[in-house]
Amino acid sequence: MLTLKVDPVKCDGCGRCAVACQVGHAFSSGGRLPVFAAPLLWIRQSGDSKRIEICRHCETPVCADACVAGAIYCDAGSGTVQVCADKCIGCYSCVMDCPFGALCLQEGLAAKCDGCRDINGPLCAKHCPTGALQTAADSRAAAASRRRGRLLLTGRAR
Amino acid sequence: MSKYLIIGYSTAGLSAVRALTEYEPRASITVISAERHLPYSRVLLTHFIAGKVQRRDLDLVVPDFSQQAGITLLQGVRAVHIDPGEKRVMLDNGERLSYRALLLSTGSSPIFPEGLTPSDPCVAGLRSLEDCEKIMRHAVPGAAVAVIGGGPVGVKLACALREAGVSVHMLVSSPHLLSQVADEEAAGMVRKRMEACGINILTGVDVSGLEPDSDGAATLMLNDGTELACSLAVFCKGVRPNTEPLQVLQTRGGGIRVDKFMRSVFEDIYAAGDVAETFEITRRQYCTAAIWPHAVRQGRLAGLNMAGCEAPYGGSLFRNALEVFGLPFISIGIHPVSSCGNWDMEICRDGLVYRKLIYRENSLVGAQLVGRVEEAGALQAEIRRCAVQDLDE
Amino acid sequence: MDAKAVVAVPDRCSGCKQCELICSFVYEKGYSPRLSRIKVVHFEDRGLSVPVTCAYCDRPVCEEVCPVGAMTHNPDTGAALVKEELCLGCKECVNACPLGAVEMHPGKRVALRCDLCGGDPACVRHCSYKALKFEPSHLGVKSKRRARVEAWNLE
Numbered sequence: 001m002l003t004l005k006v007d008p009v010k011c012d013g014c015g016r017c018a019v020a021c022q023v024g025h026a027f028s029s030g031g032r033l034p035v036f037a038a039p040l041l042w043i044r045q046s047g048d049s050k051r052i053e054i055c056r057h058c059e060t061p062v063c064a065d066a067c068v069a070g071a072i073y074c075d076a077g078s079g080t081v082q083v084c085a086d087k088c089i090g091c092y093s094c095v096m097d098c099p100f101g102a103l104c105l106q107e108g109l110a111a112k113c114d115g116c117r118d119i120n121g122p123l124c125a126k127h128c129p130t131g132a133l134q135t136a137a138d139s140r141a142a143a144a145s146r147r148r149g150r151l152l153l154t155g156r157a158r
Numbered sequence: 159m160s161k162y163l164i165i166g167y168s169t170a171g172l173s174a175v176r177a178l179t180e181y182e183p184r185a186s187i188t189v190i191s192a193e194r195h196l197p198y199s200r201v202l203l204t205h206f207i208a209g210k211v212q213r214r215d216l217d218l219v220v221p222d223f224s225q226q227a228g229i230t231l232l233q234g235v236r237a238v239h240i241d242p243g244e245k246r247v248m249l250d251n252g253e254r255l256s257y258r259a260l261l262l263s264t265g266s267s268p269i270f271p272e273g274l275t276p277s278d279p280c281v282a283g284l285r286s287l288e289d290c291e292k293i294m295r296h297a298v299p300g301a302a303v304a305v306i307g308g309g310p311v312g313v314k315l316a317c318a319l320r321e322a323g324v325s326v327h328m329l330v331s332s333p334h335l336l337s338q339v340a341d342e343e344a345a346g347m348v349r350k351r352m353e354a355c356g357i358n359i360l361t362g363v364d365v366s367g368l369e370p371d372s373d374g375a376a377t378l379m380l381n382d383g384t385e386l387a388c389s390l391a392v393f394c395k396g397v398r399p400n401t402e403p404l405q406v407l408q409t410r411g412g413g414i415r416v417d418k419f420m421r422s423v424f425e426d427i428y429a430a431g432d433v434a435e436t437f438e439i440t441r442r443q444y445c446t447a448a449i450w451p452h453a454v455r456q457g458r459l460a461g462l463n464m465a466g467c468e469a470p471y472g473g474s475l476f477r478n479a480l481e482v483f484g485l486p487f488i489s490i491g492i493h494p495v496s497s498c499g500n501w502d503m504e505i506c507r508d509g510l511v512y513r514k515l516i517y518r519e520n521s522l523v524g525a526q527l528v529g530r531v532e533e534a535g536a537l538q539a540e541i542r543r544c545a546v547q548d549l550d551e
Numbered sequence: 552m553d554a555k556a557v558v559a560v561p562d563r564c565s566g567c568k569q570c571e572l573i574c575s576f577v578y579e580k581g582y583s584p585r586l587s588r589i590k591v592v593h594f595e596d597r598g599l600s601v602p603v604t605c606a607y608c609d610r611p612v613c614e615e616v617c618p619v620g621a622m623t624h625n626p627d628t629g630a631a632l633v634k635e636e637l638c639l640g641c642k643e644c645v646n647a648c649p650l651g652a653v654e655m656h657p658g659k660r661v662a663l664r665c666d667l668c669g670g671d672p673a674c675v676r677h678c679s680y681k682a683l684k685f686e687p688s689h690l691g692v693k694s695k696r697r698a699r700v701e702a703w704n705l706e
Contacts, residue, residue, distance in 0.1 A: 003642050003645070003646060004646075005646040006643070006646070007647075051536075056641040056642060056643060057641075057642075058639045058640045058641040058642070059639075059640025059641075059642070059655060059660035059661075060638075060639055060640045060660050060661075061639070061640075062451070062639055065451045065454040065455050065458075066450065066451040066454075068199050068201035068202055068450050069199060069202055069205075069211070069215070070199065070218055087215060089202065089205050089210060089211060090481060091201075091205075091479060091481060092479040092480075092481055092486050092488060092531060092534075093450070093451070093479050095479070095486075095488070095531055095532065095534055095535060096477055096479040096488050096490065096531070096534045096535060096538060097451060097477075097535055097538060098535035099535050099536060099538065099539030099618035099619055099639070099641075100535065100536070100618060100641070101532060101533060101535050101536045102535075103535070104532055105486075136646070139642045139645045139646065139654070139655060140585075140654055140655065142645070142646070142651075143645055143648070143651035143652075143653065143654050144590070144592075144651060145651070146648070146649065146650065146651035147590060147592050147603045147650065147651035147652075148592055148594075150603075150649060150650055150651065151592055151594075151601050151603070181658070418636065459636075462659075467658070467659065469635065469636070469659060470634075470635060470636035471636050472634070472636035472637045473636075536618075539618045539619050542619060542620070542637070543619060543620035546620055546634070546637065547620065550623075
């Protein structure tokens with residue numbers, strides 16, 4: 001189960017995540033030459049607050065409910081939410097429903113974070129210098145380790 | 159006796175089947191479908207007409223899904239009577255089926271003006287694959303087709319027909335397009351784009367009659383006295399929930415009202431999809447909200463609740479997304495039709511971009527976006543949050 | 552602030568996980584620790600077990616990060632509520648909670664968080680070792696402090 005931990009407070013807007021995403025996916029198409037597309041995550045700044053618009057790979061994704069073409073699905077193996085480009089018709093239904101703004105249309109097709117399924121990733125989190133983007137293999141395990149750490153830190157587990 | 163009986167096998171029915179089989183893998187499920195096709199995506203029909211997708215892309219399941227899921231599928235039959243007391247359903251072939259929990263996901267049908275029926279060769283709706291095939295028989299390049307109704311379905315169909323090379327006349331009875339979901343300015347931008355692509359749009363007119371010609375075409379009489387020749391008239395003037403065979407359950411003129419667990423007033427009878435009347439959170443009233451994401455979610459929650467897993471539904475929210483020849487349009491929530499009460503709005507215009515936020519008592523209740531729509535999801539979440547907060551208070 | 556909270560007394564906890572079982576039974580009608588809203592953390596090397604559940608924070612970060620407003624609390628009792636009908640399963644709250652007190656329900660795929668059983672927590676009632684208390688949270692802090700001091704004295 002891929003879990004992306006997003007903490008906009010820590011984000012300083014350096015944009016390394018977006019570059020890493022772009023570069024990483026440019027070489028994943030299999031061709032000899034890189035193919036650069038727009039990054040699959042965006043940092044949006046309004047006033048002092050930042051929003052990191054990236055897919056959270058929800059357990060009951062609203063984008064999949066909204067998709068009229070059945071193009072968005074939960075990939076059980078990797079625990080990610082994926083778009084099947086062959087089925088997508090670019091109807092904007094998913095864009096309308098995702099509360100994180102994690103989907104946009106690129107060249108007429110829905111584009112979203114694929115959890116670096118085909119590459120050794122998630123690259124955005126690997127390259128984030130401030131810890132605004134972090135990954136955990138499993139949210140359950142992450143919560144469990146946080147419980148232990150917290151208890152040790154506060155001295156309740158002497 | 160089947161434990162779960164589902165009447166209607168489209169989006170909502172299929173979601174319910176998926177939820178039931180996931181939650182209770184060996185449940186005995188019987189599905190009754192009036193259609194002889196496996197579930198297909200109705201929203202994709204306009205894309206099918208435009209030639210953007212193939213027939214196989216419409217299918218929502220693989221051909222042997224019924225075997226895989228272990229459900230009994232009865233195709234080509236209709237339920238004619240339901241006895242909630244005896245927990246029994248009578249089919250039009252005389253068969254009787256009893257159930258432990260029943261889901262009504264019968265969907266909706268297009269509304270036709272009086273005197274016109276879809277059996278007329280020149281009249282069609284757009285709901286089923288058969289309707290779609292009828293339209294496609296007429297939709298040959300050079301033919302003229304009239305699309306009556308300026309709602310989202312009408313707009314989508316007109317664009318699709320235009321892309322297929324048909325000359326399209328759009329007849330809208332309201333003063334502007336998309337009057338249910340957009341204001342005049344947003345609709346004007348959509349209209350401009352459609353007209354630039356060669357669609358003839360007439361607003362403020364209604365069809366008063368239809369005269370078939372000898373060569374299979376027809377002449378439409380309009381209420382302003384003019385006539386319009388076309389080979390087919392497609393009516394997209396809204397839908398009506400399919401409750402006819404289920405009169406016994408019907409409380410009023412509309413759909414089947416359900417509570418937040420998708421239960422109707424009758425014991426162990428659930429409803430989901432176009433036929434269900436759910437609570438709309440911005441309008442604060444029960445209504446049928448016949449859009450795709452509602453059908454998917456309601457179907458799934460109905461399935462879970464039927465299986466005994468209490469899963470409440472958060473209420474529906476009217477929203478529509480359209481793509482008109484490259485121009486995206488999204489409308490969420492309400493747009494004020496009356497000026498009573500404390501309404502406020504915020505408008506941002508920039509060339510081909512028009513964005514409008516609508517506030518009621520200082521909380522966001524509606525948004526219309528044309529041209530740039532990236533924030534739509536976040537806005538929708540905000541509208542939902544505001545509405546739920548207001549309801550709590 | 553006199554809102555009451557479930558407060559753990561680690562020295563009394565035997566690590567029997569009865570609280571986890573009763574919690575899952577009350578809410579999910581089954582004895583399954585992974586459906587529990589309270590978790591016992593074991594420190595095997597120290598021979599210590601500490602039950603952990605929601606701290607009913609004054610400014611709950613899980614509620615701040617929820618994009619759809621599914622995480623709420625009762626303003627009078629401080630008890631947390633998850634509006635399951637709104638929850639998307641995006642795991643923002645799971646990631647945000649510094650205590651690890653929020654998890655995902657594996658079946659319903661919604662957030663799982665202690666709601667104090669509506670005012671009479673079953674875990675407190677069923678703890679055989681009185682390792683859980685339901686008391687105003689400032690008292691909890693006090694008794695924790697006292698327990699710590701006593702423990703030092705013993706050492």
